[in-house]
Amino acid sequence: MARFAKLLTSVLVAVLYASSASAAPWPVVTRHTTHSTRIVGRDATVELQPFHPESTYETFGTEGLDHPLAKRDGFDLKGAAISFVGSKLSVGEEGLHFRSSFEGETTKNAWVRQQSNGVPFANAVANVAFNHDGKVVAFGSSFVKPSKIASHEPTVSLEDAIATAEKTLDGKFNDFPATLEFLVLDDNTVALTHVVQIRNKATGAWVEAFVDAHANKVLSITDFVSKATYRVLPIQKETLLEGFELLVDPQDTVASPDGWHSDGTTTTNTTAGNNAIAFKSSQSTGTTAASSSPLTFDYTQDAAQDPTVAANIHAAVTNAFYVVNTIHDFSYRYGFTESAFNFQNNNFGKGGQDSDRVTISVQDSAGTDNADFTTPADGSSGAMRMYLWDITNPERDGAVENDVIVHENTHGITNRLTGGGTGRCLQTTEAGGMGEGWSDNLADWTEQKSASTQDFVLGPYVVNDAAGIRSHPYSTSATTNPLTYASLQTLSITHSIGEVWANILHNVYAALVSAHGWSATARTDPTTSEGNVVFLHLFIDSLAIQPCNPTFLTGRDAWIQADANRYNGANKCLLWKQFASRGLGVNAANHNDDKTVPSDC
Template structure:
């Protein structure tokens, strides 16, 4: 028989029952009434409510019988997930793949990486990103239940063989989700115009997870990221590289994936989610620089400041794809603010900004040390943690189409806002060391720092 469509048990009582039995709290997601089949085959009218426990990470969808009050069905949104990937702290496949289990941060991805809170998948698709080849239906499916994605890249074969395609889609899925989770806890949230299908009622426009096309046929020896306004998906395209035989896959070089992903962050946070405020040559160049700097940030493992080279795997050259390593040593990297006088291509301009930020990072770590848990805990006090706070905080403070000067000033202001100006002289000294001092203007160097810093 079909039970009455008018509940005998109130929603409030159903929530209380679910909270008690599941040791969590109702998360305010709109409750619904649904008929479900019970184990004995009979129908039940149920209150459907979501219950979360922020301490344990548990998140359930509870079906409470609207007549008896019995908990008749349960959906567990949190699943164990394992991925054979290149950890984000590693740059190239030669450093070694590892199996990572449950790498998601529930503070940033409360439904995990394979659910949007309503729909759960067993493929490389979830609330934050979908990775595919060709068509969005061509994702990678779990290699075994539940949510195991164990595909071992074979570097002796071309990237297009099936196992290598799966390895690429899995790695890109892991990296883009990890960048989402790191940037989220540092402020790139729903209200900050981030990329998610479901924003869980926390502001911003949803339905805009990142789409990642691996081995995209539209290009070679490159990658790109398109950032439309909040509410439209960011589009990443990863291409193959043909400097070697077999060819190499940009989706397996983490610094390239993070670089592209960071374009989405900087284009959304600058200009209030419009995606239209890094359009001038100088601003676009800084966009490239921020992307290199964030890729470098993810790969630091300790307080030792080493020169950073980007793109060395895809071209099989330890010198990488930039003109110089990023370095605190001016004999290794001589780029300065005045270098902009002769540079007109955005990646070349970006190298100047990225090297400035490399020096800012080194200065902050020199003062504050290094936090081993900065990827998952933004409350730590290491210089790497301070750096990423300022990196993200400065973006919405700067004007549309910033210059090196206005971007520098945004960093100074971000420090005043968050840290009470504690790093004022550290920042000015680092910027001035590469020509971006107090009196710098019109691409003319100046090494002056504020009088209070002398």
Template sequence: MKFWSNFLRSIFLAVVLATSATASPFPASLKHTTLQVREISPGVVVESFHPESSFETFGVNGIDHPLSAREEFDLKDATVSFIQSRLNIDADSISFRTGFSSDVAQHAFIRQQINGIPVANAVANVAFNMANKVVSFGSSFVTTPSNVPSTSPSISVEDAITNAESALSGKFNEHPPTVEFVAKKDGSLALTHVVQIQNDTTGAWFEAFVDAHSGELVQLTDFVAKASYLVLPITKETLLEGFEVLNNPQNLAASPDGWHSDGTTNTTSTAGNNAVAFKGAQTNTTTQSSVGLNFIFTQNPKAAPTTQANIDAARTNAFYIVNTVHDISYVYGFTEAGFNFQNNNFGKGGAGNDRVTISVQDSAGTDMAKFATPPDGQSGRMRMFLWDYTNPQRDGALENDIIVHENTHGISNRMTGGGTGRHGDLDMLNVGSCLQTNEAGGLGEGWSDAMAEWTEHKNATVVDFVVGQYVTNNPAGIRSHPYSTNATTNPLRYSSLQNLTEVHGIGEVWANMLHNVYAGLVRVHGFSGTALTDPTTTGGNTVFLHLFLDALTLQPCNPTFLTARNAWIQADKNRFGGKNFCTLWTQFASRGLGVNAAAYKDDSTVPSGC
């Protein structure tokens, strides 16, 4: 066994290095959209391929599908028949995974299968309006090659696990392995063992696709979203704005048993149905300071963050923010059926037992934060670190924009791709991420900054927004520019992507576009002071968050700036009948993402009539 494992290790190293060195030239415009290159250890590089997604939208009224004449609508049947006709493929190639309905649309998530085996990175999603018409369709299905690998693995799953553990410097986490195809950049397929590998010391959490015939590591999914940025009432960015005592801040429409009960078990600590905040181990939570679920811990900024009172203040704040984000996103559509994070789903759909675990003052690093998003049914994992820009250090768990940013990675990863990221089967818990390419990962960073900004607006005046001021002790924050409607203050445009390769830099472009979209909507509709809890208000901030979350469920796997923009346009048609059509196009076009934008070249054109 040891010789065989070493032999596989040798094959893996040789193949991965050769692949990295000899890869044929690839169009620059597709590198961000289809590839993710990771150096997992010195000299060992894995290039993961994600087929480019097509995305079509069909306006307010939508279009018919082949079964439109049926008296009774069936989401699965309608979806399969539509894809079969749209892509001209056999029904046997289409595997319906799951679906759910929101208040304005019905969503279906599908995966491609070949010879009865799913293709991990070939997925599709269809949205129907409430009149059962198709309003959008995204697909990354691939052409079946003439030479399909044998569906019987040549190496065992045990050897694949050993190989992956060695390559990724981690341990198999006992999550059930699966066998799936992976579509490769050259058009071929690889049969793979799919296993999850974790390293609790470094915080790494990968899904490894090991070729079941050669032993090569052909694909990786990284569940961890990393950041080097920062985040009291949720409308405050930093503790410099002042702590407040909030009484009963939970929204019972989203958390019917409050934040300290899962409907069966009650707690008096920073643990509940939606989240648990701890240090070191999940049992090390903060217990109420007095009877009645009072968590009153005064933070001392002159003392080290590791003093007990400061630890309790940090755990309390992180617990409050994550629960508040849960409640806000819930009333806007990120519910149990929409693959949210809860231990008890109260029979409302989705998979439970997946509250967010929040490790404050995590020992695995400094000056950043992380969020790992496994599939629905596995807990999201937030890791908050200390920052050493100052003496004493400052705690990221006391900077609200950091926490909201990280939490939003969980939202965008779950909602893009139907709960698992790459449309894996919920029963089999096949997992992955639909935000794995550079461009899609950048969009993820942008959504996270935009959500953090949304929570902190207090009125109709849209001021410039700076991320990460407190922990760095720098009013300029940690982004290259403030988010601004002023093109001098923030000159980032769609064409800026030509020179950006890192996801946070790409994310700044998208976040600034969304800042401009937000400003445009508030200018037209005004500001609602109750949008945090009431999604029925008509303010521009309310409209913005509806479109934000609705678009996540519409867009295809591994979206681009163009398909993400189109998802916003279609989301507006679905929910508001297209009333914001020109406002949206005007704001996107103002930053180069106009009608004719393509291949990272700016265009300021808006549709006729705008």
């Protein structure tokens, strides 16, 4: 962005795996990896802290390991899994319960639970993955060595346990078959529990309750409903002047299957989750906690006060967390997934490198009137820094202007997809300028609200100027925005070059929407044929197929090839006409305009 520091890239790699059965008690420093907090019951008067033993995990490369039954003819997934887990953890077959399995395209996967006296453990599980040669390629385990196990024969009836669960959780048993299971507690003892499902249709609550089968007390729950509420600027709004809204459950569970506050193991009630962590000053102490349960982040921004007052900090952190997660979700729908080098702590076994959620430092002390995004290689977190803007009094916070956040986050997308996840392939001046242009353009895409494409101005709030921080609005009018490919002859700053590329893409967007219409559900449904859907597919697809350090010319060609790949060239002439209208015709070269289109157009 204008006055923005040049995008930094770095390569940081940190990988650590271990394997062993766990012993407890678990120290306080690991609570975030083993616990969550749930406030339940009528009037939210009961606090529970569900516990899950920390897992260990090993992988075994391309060769894999033999399992104890490997020399037998044929491959029996259940038998192979039971034998390997037993030998690996020194557990006899009587201590293992085969839970489930499936065979994927590349691996055969099985889950085995710990058990005692024929009763399985709810939260002590091992998983084994075999390649198609029948060798073990991955193994994980949360098995434990408990200090004490309760009697496997319940002294509380199922009926009494259901009554306790219904009263404690303010709901009704839903008649899903109850089970009897052991539950590992965080003091390394194991309780026997009746496991029942409780629903409250009026509130939408639906949990799985673990009721002590000897003490008749609810010990833990599994919350099937991922509820979250945020007072934010909806993604289609640009600045706080358009009004904050309280959004309920904006997460897309196709892209974020465990919601925005869990990575499948650790669940939080703060602005931290699998895709992003937003904070002021410190990741460990500076996140914003829910203002109320469950997961309600209702902080009101007061623009008349300094952005550093507590309520404004919380509002800014919440908004940044919401926007980055929203970008994660809709870009995921369009192909920026785990295997395509996206940003997630847990990739759920879908490819790519884990442990790289976006870190969002709000009101970062490193600068003013700026923002930046560092994109290391896949496997290391993208780092967003949002600064205060001191042009006005009181100062203004970039984290409450959505287009600023979208711009920065898009750097992560374009740097990861271009060059195969290295973060090294937008380093020339022109390619870097294109990076700035894509970032402006995706912000433009998010804030178009109808089939009538509007001119787009970037950054008006942070500088308190309706003209924003670019030289011209992005527009289909050559009078409003006269920039063309030839403008690069006199431009040397990446952000200025980016304006040219972003305006070209604004024209492409407008033409596609004019030809195919506009979808209000484009962020969650990429399967339709409206112009804004087609545009974002081509935006994402072209990044992966363009060369390292692209130029405007090769970037143009990548868009046209992306259309050939996905739509069999249906939009070829539309694309050529729009590129040519801004100087990127067939014969364009050396920053000289050309408006020629192919002869068949």
